[in-house]
Amino acid sequence: MNTTICTSRRALLAASLVGGIIPAKLLAEEAPWPKARTLRILNGFTAGSATDVVARAVAPALAEALGAHSIIVDNKPGAGGSIAAGMLVAAPSDGYTFLVTSSAHAINPSFYPRLAYDTLRDITAVGPIGSSMFIMVTSPSKKFHSVKDVVEAAKQQPGKLNYGSGGVGSGSHLNSAKLVVTTGMDVVHVPFKGTTEALSDTVAGRMDWMFAPIPAAVSLIKSGRLRALAVGPSERSAILPDVPSMSEAGFPAASYSSWVGMFASSKTPAPILEKASAALAQVVAQPALREQLFKMGTEPMSMNAAQFNRFVRDEVAAMATLVRATGIKVND
Incomplete structure (x- = not known):
């Protein structure tokens, strides 16, 4: 009596169906990605x-x-x-x-x-x-009500103001760096591990300002825990229509989008x-x-x-x- 050994996955699957048992591993191999994983x-x-x-x-x-x-x-x-x-x-x-x-x-x-x-x-x-877009924010406890206020204060107190960011090279860092370069401010950069931590210290008033992506800051702005100064670069945000653009604030080259x-x-x-x-x-x-x-x-x-x-x-x-x-x- 000759015996045929089935080695293909399809043949094995057919044999399993006859026996009423389908190995789980075999089903996973037959199922297309992502295999319900x-x-x-x-x-x-x-x-x-x-x-x-x-x-x-x-x-x-x-x-x-x-x-x-x-x-x-x-x-x-x-x-x-x-x-x-x-x-x-x-x-x-x-x-x-x-x-x-x-x-x-x-x-x-x-x-x-x-x-x-x-x-x-x-x-x-x-x-x-x-x-x-990125939005420039500060704590309501600060005296800043515009980008111009920040720039003027920084020039009156060289090296005294600071800004937070989500880390060196982050979008929040580059946006602030663009503002610093275009205005000639002398300020201190304080990098954090992430935007969330930088925002927390900005809310607490330990940072004078920072740029943050709107999705990370919008709830804090709407709840009054942050004050929005300007949004960049050239247009207002539909979700925060009362906040001026960086162009309107007089600094058209000082930010970019993410x-x-x-x-x-x-x-x-x-x-x-x-x-x-x-x-x-x-x-x-x-x-x-x-x-x-x-x-x-x-x-x-x-x-x-x-x-x-x-x-x-x-x-x-x-x-x-x-x-x-x-x-x-x-x-x-």
């Missing part, structure tokens, strides 16, 4: 930061669109998000680890020459989520990248999520992965120019 989004910034609140807003809808069991947002703050980016590159390129980060991703190559990864070679775009996007290891299989990119675009286009992002002060962005990769490449070059112009170094 949990995905992880690395976030290089602190809880409550602009990038964090955007990532957490997107995660549930993205899990549903992909058919994943869930998506967890894993905060790994530090070094402008480069720690989380390095973890992404070191993780298995199997589609279960992603990165949500901000425009700091494009700034980091200019600050950290020994990054554990190549920003453009090792990491690829899944797609953009949104952009937001963005948030989702990334993966460049070694991730193309079919997974395509599916993730399509799902993210679908989620960002949902009216309910767009409204949620808008209320946070984030304007949804619409680009495919290839377009966003080109955008990031251009941003890396633009940020290098900005860093040279401000003269910022890692030890600032």
Whole structure:
């Protein structure tokens, strides 16, 4: 009597069906990605930061669109998000680890020459989520009611005023540095581990001012815990329409906007990248999520992965120019 041994997964699955038993491992291998598993989004910034609140807003809808069991947002703050980016590159390129980060991703190559990864070679775009303006804020306990008030006070007391940031090279740092360079102020920079900590010290009056992404500061402004001085660069924010733009305040070249996007290891299989990119675009286009992002002060962005990769490449070059112009170094 001849016996045939079935070695293919399909044959094994058929045999298991006849026996009424389907091994769990076999089902997982047959199911398409993400196989109803949990995905992880690395976030290089602190809880409550602009990038964090955007990532957490997107995660549930993205899990549903992909058919994943869930998506967890894993905060790994530090070094402008480069720690989380390095973890992404070191993780298995199997589609279960992603990165949500901000425009700091494009700034980091200019600050950290020994990054554990190549920003453009090792990491690829899944797609953009949104952009937001930075807003200059101060504590209501301070005497400042305009950008001009800050500049004049700084010039009257050289080296006495300070400003906080989410870290050296962060968007909040570069915005303040642009203002310092364009006005010739002599002030002290106090970098924090993240925007959340910097905002806390600004609310408490320990910092004279800071620039923060609107999503991170809007609730503090609306509750009266922070005073908004100006929003940049050239237009008012629809969510805070009474706050003048930096241009209106008389400082048109003193700020820039930020963005948030989702990334993966460049070694991730193309079919997974395509599916993730399509799902993210679908989620960002949902009216309910767009409204949620808008209320946070984030304007949804619409680009495919290839377009966003080109955008990031251009941003890396633009940020290098900005860093040279401000003269910022890692030890600032």
